[in-house]
Amino acid sequence: MKPEGIKIIVFADLDGSLLNDKYEYNQIEPIIHQLLSLNVSIVFASSKTRNEIEFYRNKWQISDPFIVENGSAILIPENYFGIHYESTRRMLGYNIIELGTAYCIIREKLDVVRNRTGANIVGFGDLTAEEIAKDSGLPLYLAQLAKKREYSEPFKILDGIEKDVLVAIIEEGLCYTRGGRYLHALGNCDKGQATSILEKLYLQQFKRIFSIGVGDSANDLTMLKIVDKPFFVNKTADKKAVWKEIESIARAQKKTLNH
Ligand SMILES: [Mg+2]
CATH class of the missing domain: 3.40.50.1000 (HAD superfamily/HAD-like)
Structure with missing residues (x-):
């Protein structure tokens, strides 16, 4: 048809x-x-x-x-x-x-990456909606929606070597991608x-x-x-x-x- x-x-x-x-x-x-x-x-x-x-x-x-x-x-x-x-x-x-991949697994693996690299990685799951609004410039009502994640974590590396973090993400079986403002950890997609x-x-x-x-x-x-x-x-x-x-x-x- x-x-x-x-x-x-x-x-x-x-x-x-x-x-x-x-x-x-x-x-x-x-x-x-x-x-x-x-x-x-x-x-x-x-x-x-x-x-x-x-x-x-x-x-x-x-x-x-x-x-x-x-x-x-x-x-x-x-x-x-x-x-x-x-x-x-x-x-x-x-x-x-x-x-x-489910968000809870992404978060768990990012924790492992944090421990392995010693980097200070801050993801949306670590921030309040107010903090996301402040960092991203999103209005608060949209920052609240941005926190309702199902599959991926936007993050910043506040302290640490980016290359080491990205390698560790891959070694943990995740992927990463670069958007306009944040890096994103996600599954193989x-x-x-x-x-x-x-x-x-x-x-x-x-x-x-x-x-x-x-x-x-x-x-x-x-x-x-x-x-x-x-x-x-x-x-x-x-x-x-x-x-x-x-x-x-x-x-x-x-x-x-x-x-
Ligand atoms: Mg874009």
Whole structure:
């Protein structure tokens, strides 16, 4: 069953890609609305938690799947795809494909890394929401959502040798990735793997797809490799111009693919 001909999907990181360094989105918001009115799917793929990403999905009434905690899980609204696919579990109206490792295990292993290296590692689990808000610049209500972690730990090394910490993380069987503000410890997964799984599901549902990716950090590179049209947003880049280009590519693709 292939009910529709084409689907354009934007895989979008949030911090530094859609949100600026003050977590503002005013300039990009109208473009998001334009993309949605073109029936483009917007799949957020972020280091953020389910709760944080839901905040933005609700704000813009986006009902597409999303990728949480750097590729640790894919959340697909039930009935979104009219096809059968494997998922790890069903919860809160989502079919969830889990690729990462449970947060409690990540925390336990980070403790081992701390003891082995003697480094002063501070993760979100060690901080209050107020402290996270202060350190990240997030408003308190979003910092509270950022603390509700399921699969990964953002952290900073306050004292110690970064290389030793990263090697120890790998030796403990975890992975790490670098976002705009924090390092993240997580299971053996990344945004690219999650993006690839979702693209395959879209391809079962639609005859043709065209994927666009937008990211600003090292943790986005695996995702940007997978998509048809990647955008890497430099720190100094004009985000609005990037998103305008995404909109015009989506419009052009829609015309081309429809013929
Ligand atoms: Mg980012």
